[in-house]
Amino acid sequence: MATNEEILPDLASIVEEVAGVDAAEVTAEKSFVDDLDIDSLSMVEIAVQAEDKFGVKIPDDELAKLTTVQDAVNYISNHS
Amino acid sequence: MSSTGQGVVVTGMGATTPLGGDVATTWDGLLAGRGAASKIEEDWVDTFELPVKIASQLAVEPTEVIKRVEARRLDRSEQTAIIAAREAWQHADLGDYPNAEDGSPKVDALRLAVIVGTGIGGALTLLGQDDILEQQGLRKVAVLTIPMLMPNGPAAHVGLEFGAAAGVHAPVSACASGAEAIAWGWRMLMANEVDVVVAGGTEACIHPITLAGFSQARTMALRNDEPERASRPFDTGRNGFVLGEGAGIVVLEREEFAQARGATVHGRLAGIGTSADAYHITAPDPEGTGQSRAIAAALRTAGLEPSDVGHVNCHATATSVGDVAETVAVKKSIGDHPVLTAPKGSLGHLLGAAGAVEAISTILSVREGLIPPTANLEELDPDVTLDVVAGEARKQSLDAAISDSFGFGGHNVCLAITPA
Numbered sequence: 001m002a003t004n005e006e007i008l009p010d011l012a013s014i015v016e017e018v019a020g021v022d023a024a025e026v027t028a029e030k031s032f033v034d035d036l037d038i039d040s041l042s043m044v045e046i047a048v049q050a051e052d053k054f055g056v057k058i059p060d061d062e063l064a065k066l067t068t069v070q071d072a073v074n075y076i077s078n079h080s
Numbered sequence: 081m082s083s084t085g086q087g088v089v090v091t092g093m094g095a096t097t098p099l100g101g102d103v104a105t106t107w108d109g110l111l112a113g114r115g116a117a118s119k120i121e122e123d124w125v126d127t128f129e130l131p132v133k134i135a136s137q138l139a140v141e142p143t144e145v146i147k148r149v150e151a152r153r154l155d156r157s158e159q160t161a162i163i164a165a166r167e168a169w170q171h172a173d174l175g176d177y178p179n180a181e182d183g184s185p186k187v188d189a190l191r192l193a194v195i196v197g198t199g200i201g202g203a204l205t206l207l208g209q210d211d212i213l214e215q216q217g218l219r220k221v222a223v224l225t226i227p228m229l230m231p232n233g234p235a236a237h238v239g240l241e242f243g244a245a246a247g248v249h250a251p252v253s254a255c256a257s258g259a260e261a262i263a264w265g266w267r268m269l270m271a272n273e274v275d276v277v278v279a280g281g282t283e284a285c286i287h288p289i290t291l292a293g294f295s296q297a298r299t300m301a302l303r304n305d306e307p308e309r310a311s312r313p314f315d316t317g318r319n320g321f322v323l324g325e326g327a328g329i330v331v332l333e334r335e336e337f338a339q340a341r342g343a344t345v346h347g348r349l350a351g352i353g354t355s356a357d358a359y360h361i362t363a364p365d366p367e368g369t370g371q372s373r374a375i376a377a378a379l380r381t382a383g384l385e386p387s388d389v390g391h392v393n394c395h396a397t398a399t400s401v402g403d404v405a406e407t408v409a410v411k412k413s414i415g416d417h418p419v420l421t422a423p424k425g426s427l428g429h430l431l432g433a434a435g436a437v438e439a440i441s442t443i444l445s446v447r448e449g450l451i452p453p454t455a456n457l458e459e460l461d462p463d464v465t466l467d468v469v470a471g472e473a474r475k476q477s478l479d480a481a482i483s484d485s486f487g488f489g490g491h492n493v494c495l496a497i498t499p500a
């Protein structure tokens with residue numbers, strides 16, 4: 001099981017790749033929508049890449065609950 | 081040629097073409113009669129043993145101009161449309177817009193429409209993602225596949241860019257699409273539905289399947305050893321067109337609106353004419369009947385007499401039948417006096433973008449009193465009995481000019497341009 005410290009940098013680089021947000025901006029407390037200005041299609045792209053990277057499944061109803069970066073890190077940590 | 085404030089004026093122009101990344105460099109290339117085609121440096125040319133190994137490729141890669149993240153969300157035909165649209169908007173000095181840092185635009189979003197046509201649409205995305213599906217499986221298919229391949233994608237993205245709320249349209253009429261978008265804009269403005277229309281065309285489909293398909297139809301130039309000399313409209317040595325890519329966008333305004341905001345006017349879209357050949361799916365009517373009806377309609381809607389027209393910016397793609405048929409149509413509808421040029425000698429054939437880029441060339445000819453030469457015209461086809469500019473650009477004051485665009489399917493669109 002990957003630790004939060006291991007997940008965050010990789011997740012941040014996926015967010016940077018997909019949405020162009022500087023990886024350094026992708027910190028735990030940030031909201032994907034309100035702080036990082038990521039739209040729903042980009043969230044789907046991030047989820048697909050995260051699934052491949054971390055070997056998890058993120059169903060649509062779970063994806064909808066991932067409001068902050070920390071939420072995503074926790075989900076990945078608990079399901080990988 | 082009214083100046084009652086009731087017409088349609090051109091206040092902005094933008095382009096990215098095989099000759100240059102903007103209008104100024106494209107116009108310089110046209111005036112110099114420079115052929116833009118080059119060898120295609122891709123393995124697939126040999127893999128598929130394509131008879132055509134050349135194309136008119138963009139002078140400036142879109143990814144050099146737009147942000148990486150933006151680029152990965154846009155098909156190449158959408159990237160080119162956005163680049164040309166931004167240049168046109170800035171040229172028109174319409175102010176900031178929703179994607180800009182601050183301020184508000186100088187046109188009400190509810191009075192702003194966008195019309196961007198394409199002949200083929202997001203073919204590179206469609207074909208590329210199909211390869212990914214077959215080779216790598218479903219999970220690797222891009223989330224944005226559909227908005228990147230849909231032919232209204234370029235119009236939709238340009239509409240979103242400027243926040244155009246009065247309408248976003250995407251005419252698809254093969255190689256007449258770009259001109260049809262401009263014609264559609266004229267109709268919306270003349271009907272006083274909107275104040276400003278951002279209109280034009282885009283295309284980016286240089287791919288083995290398009291080259292193979294056009295080659296199989298025996299429509300393509302095969303002078304692979306001399307790419308810059310391959311596109312030869314009106315020349316006895318012509319043997320087809322060179323596939324190109326690019327975009328052209330104009331900002332059109334109701335004259336009254338442009339006057340009120342003190343906009344710089346570069347020319348007038350005095351009238352438009354459209355028709356259909358009702359003859360054959362790909363071949364032009366050799367008698368030019370449908371084409372001459374479109375030209376005549378453009379003159380009629382512009383209130384022009386044939387004697388007013390000093391210049392025709394031809395569609396002439398450098399096919400044996402098409403070029404001559406167009407001159408027949410010009411003679412029928414206007415007469416023997418217009419001076420012709422064929423920009424595809426320089427640009428190659430930009431398909432859905434051609435009509436818009438060539439409309440810009442026509443607007444500049446009228447504004448500058450300068451007609452670019454037809455690149456690679458060395459020996460005029462004896463069946464062409466009109467004056468075609470070759471060699472170097474010709475100075476000539478113009479009261480009116482016509483820009484012709486025709487497309488597979490028998491679509492004919494002609495635009496009548498007059499001075500500001």
